Amino acid sequence: xxxxxxxxxxxxxxxxxxxxxxxxxxxxxxxxxxxxxxxxxxxxxxxxxxxxxxxxxxxxxxxxxxxxxxxxxxxxxxxxxxxxxxxxxxxxxxxxxxxxxxxxxxxxxxxxxxxxxxxxxxxxxxxxxxxxxxxxxxxxxxxxxxxxxxxxxxxxxxxxxxxxxxxxxxxxxxxxxxxxxxxxxxxxxxxxxxxxxxxxxxxxxxxxxxxxxxxxxxxxxxxxxxxxxxxxxxxxxxxxxxxxxxxxxxxxxxxxxxxxxxxxxxxxxxxxxxxxxxxxxxxxxxxxxxxxxxxxxxxxxxxxxxxxxxxxxxxxxxxxxxxxxxxxxxxxxxxxxxxxxxxxxxxxxxxxxxxxxxxxxxxxxxxxxxxxxxxxxxxxxxxxxxxxxxxxxxxxxxxxxxxxxxxxxxxxxxxxxxxxxxxxxxxxxxxxxxxxxxxxxxxxxxxxxxxxxxxxxxxxxxxxxxxxxxxxxxxxxxxxxxxxxxxxxxxxxxxxxxxxxxxxxxxxxxxxxxxxxxxxxxxxxxxxxxxxxxxxxxxxxxxxxxxxxxxxxxxxxxxxxxxxxxxxxxxxxxxxxxxxxxxxxxxxxxxxxxxxxxxxxxxxxxxxxxxxxxxxxxxxxxxxxxxxxxxxxxxxxxxxxxxxxxxxxxxxxxxxxxxxxxxxxxxxxxxxxxxxxxxxxxxxxxxxxxxxxxxxxxxxxxxxxxxxxxxxxxxxxxxxxxxxxxxxxxxxxxxxxxxxxxxxxxxxxxxxxxxxxxxxxxxxxxxxxxxxxxxxxxxxxxxxxx
Amino acid sequence: xxxxxxxxxxxxxxxxxxxxxxxxxxxxxxxxxxxxxxxxxxxxxxxxxxxxxxxxxxxxxxxxxxxxxxxxxxxxxxxxxxxxxxxxxxxxxxxxxxxxxxxxxxxxxxxxxxxxxxxxxxxxxxxxxxxxxxxxxxxxxxxxxxxxxxxxxxxxx
Numbered sequence: 001x002x003x004x005x006x007x008x009x010x011x012x013x014x015x016x017x018x019x020x021x022x023x024x025x026x027x028x029x030x031x032x033x034x035x036x037x038x039x040x041x042x043x044x045x046x047x048x049x050x051x052x053x054x055x056x057x058x059x060x061x062x063x064x065x066x067x068x069x070x071x072x073x074x075x076x077x078x079x080x081x082x083x084x085x086x087x088x089x090x091x092x093x094x095x096x097x098x099x100x101x102x103x104x105x106x107x108x109x110x111x112x113x114x115x116x117x118x119x120x121x122x123x124x125x126x127x128x129x130x131x132x133x134x135x136x137x138x139x140x141x142x143x144x145x146x147x148x149x150x151x152x153x154x155x156x157x158x159x160x161x162x163x164x165x166x167x168x169x170x171x172x173x174x175x176x177x178x179x180x181x182x183x184x185x186x187x188x189x190x191x192x193x194x195x196x197x198x199x200x201x202x203x204x205x206x207x208x209x210x211x212x213x214x215x216x217x218x219x220x221x222x223x224x225x226x227x228x229x230x231x232x233x234x235x236x237x238x239x240x241x242x243x244x245x246x247x248x249x250x251x252x253x254x255x256x257x258x259x260x261x262x263x264x265x266x267x268x269x270x271x272x273x274x275x276x277x278x279x280x281x282x283x284x285x286x287x288x289x290x291x292x293x294x295x296x297x298x299x300x301x302x303x304x305x306x307x308x309x310x311x312x313x314x315x316x317x318x319x320x321x322x323x324x325x326x327x328x329x330x331x332x333x334x335x336x337x338x339x340x341x342x343x344x345x346x347x348x349x350x351x352x353x354x355x356x357x358x359x360x361x362x363x364x365x366x367x368x369x370x371x372x373x374x375x376x377x378x379x380x381x382x383x384x385x386x387x388x389x390x391x392x393x394x395x396x397x398x399x400x401x402x403x404x405x406x407x408x409x410x411x412x413x414x415x416x417x418x419x420x421x422x423x424x425x426x427x428x429x430x431x432x433x434x435x436x437x438x439x440x441x442x443x444x445x446x447x448x449x450x451x452x453x454x455x456x457x458x459x460x461x462x463x464x465x466x467x468x469x470x471x472x473x474x475x476x477x478x479x480x481x482x483x484x485x486x487x488x489x490x491x492x493x494x495x496x497x498x499x500x501x502x503x504x505x506x507x508x509x510x511x512x513x514x515x516x517x518x519x520x521x522x523x524x525x526x527x528x529x530x531x532x533x534x535x536x537x538x539x540x541x542x543x544x545x546x547x548x549x550x551x552x553x554x555x556x557x558x559x560x561x562x563x564x565x566x567x568x569x570x571x572x573x574x575x576x577x578x579x580x581x582x583x584x585x586x587x588x589x590x591x592x593x594x595x596x597x598x599x600x601x602x603x604x605x606x607x608x609x610x611x612x613x614x615x616x617x618x619x620x621x622x623x624x625x626x627x628x629x630x631x632x633x634x635x636x637x638x639x640x641x642x643x644x645x646x647x648x649x650x651x652x653x654x655x656x657x658x659x660x661x662x663x664x665x666x667x668x669x670x671x672x673x674x675x676x677x678x679x680x681x682x683x684x685x686x687x688x689x690x691x692x693x694x695x696x697x698x699x700x701x702x703x704x705x706x707x708x709x710x711x712x713x714x715x716x717x718x719x720x721x722x723x724x725x726x727x728x729x730x731x732x733x734x735x736x737x738x739x740x741x742x743x744x745x746x747x748x749x750x751x752x753x754x755x756x757x758x759x760x761x762x763x764x765x766x767x768x769x770x771x772x773x774x775x776x777x778x779x780x781x782x783x784x785x786x
Numbered sequence: 787x788x789x790x791x792x793x794x795x796x797x798x799x800x801x802x803x804x805x806x807x808x809x810x811x812x813x814x815x816x817x818x819x820x821x822x823x824x825x826x827x828x829x830x831x832x833x834x835x836x837x838x839x840x841x842x843x844x845x846x847x848x849x850x851x852x853x854x855x856x857x858x859x860x861x862x863x864x865x866x867x868x869x870x871x872x873x874x875x876x877x878x879x880x881x882x883x884x885x886x887x888x889x890x891x892x893x894x895x896x897x898x899x900x901x902x903x904x905x906x907x908x909x910x911x912x913x914x915x916x917x918x919x920x921x922x923x924x925x926x927x928x929x930x931x932x933x934x935x936x937x938x939x940x941x942x943x
Contacts, residue, residue, distance in 0.1 A: 011879055011880060011882075012879070012882070014887070015878070015879040015884060015887075016879070017887075018884055018887030018890050018891075019861075019871070019875040019878050019879055019884065019887075019890060019891075019894065020821070020861065020862065020864075020865060020871070020875065021819070021820070021821015021822070021860065021861035021862040021891050022821065022862075023821070023887050023888075024820075025820075025823070025888065027814075027820075027824075028814075028820035123804065123806065199923055200886070200888075200923055201823075201825045201831065201833060201886065201888040201889045201921065201922065201923050201924075202823070202825070202886065202888040203824075203825070251886075251887065252886065253823075253886045253887065253888025253889075254885070254886040254888060254923050254924055256923070283824075285827045286825065286826035286827045286828065286831070287827055287828075505886050506885035506886030506887070506924045507885070508885070672882050673882065675882075676882050676885060676924075676925060676928075676929060679925055679926035679927075679928040679929065680885065680923070680924045680925050680926045681926075682926055683923075683925075683926030683927065684923070684926075706826070706827070706828045706830075707826045707828050707830035707831060707921070708828045708830060712830075712921050712923070713926075713927075714917070714918055714920075714921060714927075715913070715914040715915075715917040715918070715920075715922075715927040715930070715931060716914040716915050716917070716918060718914075718926060718927055718928075720910065720928050720931065721926065721928055744926075
């Protein structure tokens with residue numbers, strides 16, 4: 001390991017600009033003549049638009065134009081789409097209702113945009129937006145996914161009976177039924193996976209600039225995947241052909257999935273910029289974000305586990321209703337299906353699994369991927385079932401897990417996934433040591449002396465990351481391939497730019513990717529720049545989500561570096577008058593095998609460009625290589641999180657007394673950054689378990705519509721975390737990386753709830769386990785103190 | 787329109803603003819000091835924290851005209867004129883106290899206020915309690931807490 005190479009906790013390159021206030025987020029970018037877009041949004045969850053009168057608004061000071069859904073439709077601006085086809089069990093395709101960027105006929109959730117004011121300033125735009133008169137015929141709404149399919153539920157989209165988008169299933173239903181019939185014991189749980197609001201700290205924003213001279217558009221936006229945004233906006237929405245649309249995602253202040261998707265506002269800004277022939281900027285306010293950013297989770301599930309007489313799991317089945325909200329967001333269909341049911345085997349050898357998923361429309365904000373996306377929901381089902389089963393059988397929950405762990409690899413689960421490597425005992429064992437499990441009883445008695453109840457909860461999770469082999473996801477319905485691209489440009493002076501199709505919004509790619517290049521080429525870390533987030537610079541890329549940037553994005557860089565090395569050897573061969581086959585490359589030096597003749601990387605770079613040592617017939621000048629890397633499998637990060645809670649019996653407040661995470665992420669490039677990812681993931685998972693929950697009233701009003709009402713985890717809600725690692729390398733990519741971005745959010749909710757239910761002695765507690773919820777549960781089921 | 791003049795990062799500035807202009811808008815839009823961020827609209831997240839006459843304040847909840855004659859320090863004004871970082875900035879980098887960077891300016895400005903109130907030897911509990919007005923979605927606060935503890939100590943040197 002070199003000082004700045006793979007495995008070193010290198011301090012981040014990107015930090016200087018952020019700690020000095022010189023980051024460039026979308027709202028920081030300005031264009032001459034810039035105008036502001038302010039949206040007029042529906043106050044109703046479900047209503048027919050009878051009439052929109054914009055006359056008064058147009059006369060307001062500073063107003064340039066007021067545009068409506070009818071004009072958008074007249075201009076033939078296409079609908080937003082969901083890019084992953086799911087077929088129902090009867091073979092019929094999912095029912096995707098139209099999603100116009102501005103509603104023209106009906107509004108389907110509070111916050112659905114019906115018009116946009118383009119004004120000189122935001123304040124003027126807001127004043128004018130209040131003068132837009134929309135005549136609504138209010139219709140009945142449905143918000144609860146469990147009630148969306150029922151008789152009497154209002155029909156949201158005309159061509160989607162029972163509001164049912166698809167009825168999908170996975171696994172062998174008959175075999176599972178047989179296993180349940182033969183079971184010695186069955187554990188049953190009803191689970192609600194609570195709806196979450198992602199709340200990246202930077203609100204979404206879009207700035208569209210129209211160049212009339214070239215009839216081209218540039219969009220700056222808060223995107224995790226600018227190329228995919230460009231593709232969808234070109235190919236489906238039809239705003240501009242791909243070569244006439246540049247999308248730039250500059251510094252982006254957190255994403256967590258919510259900035260993957262293509263949203264109405266960026267479409268409208270592009271459309272409006274061309275109409276008013278001036279740049280148009282929109283920056284979301286936080287309360288607007290609550291009503292428009294895709295939410296996460298929102299599953300209602302009944303799950304069962306079948307066990308034999310030896311405490312061995314024989315089958316698992318789950319029936320889930322997934323709320324996809326008012327419209328199908330970009331990747332929404334894949335989240336409760338292929339990112340969920342495929343992980344229901346957890347870390348366990350389960351011979352048979354069957355899962356049914358109904359996806360439904362409701363009059364709520366669209367739901368799509370949020371940190372973990374399907375895998376936290378799966379982990380919660382599996383880890384709650386396992387914990388409860390162990391308790392019901394009177395077995396220690398760790399012994400029960402060990403009894404059922406998968407122990408040999410590769411392992412084919414009954415739900416598609418083929419796990420390639422892992423050692424689940426190792427992470428459990430290490431976590432139990434770090435958590436000092438053997439003295440838990442002592443601590444529990446100590447808590448009892450202070451009127452508190454203490455509990456311990458485990459979550460031995462698995463996730464499928466490194467998303468994903470293109471052919472495999474294509475066969476499952478994905479509309480795109482999920483490879484990644486890299487271009488390595490060596491400059492004549494020996495410095496290097498790497499263009500990547502991934503995008504960083506907090507993950508530190510400028511640092512970790514440079515570590516890889518520095519080590520591989522033997523050049524200073526400082527001589528490497530990472531370029532991302534601009535479709536005019538990077539040819540194509542699939543972006544960052546699903547913990548894919550290391551496993552897939554860095555693998556693409558490795559492949560491009562292989563090509564750089566091969567060509568550089570040719571150049572070095574000409575320089576030293578030796579055959580390229582006799583050139584060895586190590587630590588930044590090209591040496592003729594068996595001699596002391598060598599040239600440095602910088603010399604070779606220069607000679608590649610001045611091209612004095614070879615003719616054009618012998619070798620092309622230049623040193624730049626590209627790779628498109630398609631992974632051969634998903635990767636399977638896994639680990640064990642142990643949460644210890646102490647609950648105040650008088651207030652019901654849960655304090656996290658200790659948190660231990662031991663994760664197997666395969667090769668770690670930068671342990672400092674990896675630990676940071678784990679911390680952040682845990683915080684979001686603890687948020688889901690204890691604090692966060694989007695609440696709609698029966699009329700479809702979002703009751704938790706601001707940071708005053710929706711509880712975000714704050715510093716005093718969380719402890720410091722103890723994070724450890726085990727390592728089994730992924731055999732599915734050249735670096736052995738598995739991915740670390742989502743693990744915490746996947747593992748944490750089950751660990752917290754398992755700890756709370758352990759403390760309380762009842763399984764009757766839902767997320768978020770607020771002080772009120774816990775206190776109420778304790779009144780029903782008084783806990784035994786110690 | 788109202789005339790407003792104040793000192794920002796040691797420089798005298800003036801502007802013609804609508805009376806309803808918030809300090810954060812004045813900083814970001816009139817002065818193009820975009821290091822101060824807006825993360826919410828309910829004074830909850832703290833991404834907009836600056837110092838007004840040395841005291842931390844949320845610039846999203848302060849009118850520009852309220853700051854007439856006052857001295858404002860933003861994240862851009864923390865490092866020395868020669869470019870040397872403030873110890874608190876350095877501590878955030880050294881301790882990986884930031885990921886996406888969006889909450890960071892507000893965190894650093896709030897951290898300095900915690901030091902002003904509590905001195906240079908801070909314990910974890912104090913930091914966590916007093917960071918109540920700032921939200922970070924990326925870090926889980928673990929490394930922010932470490933950074934503030936280290937930064938506070940470095941400031942004493």
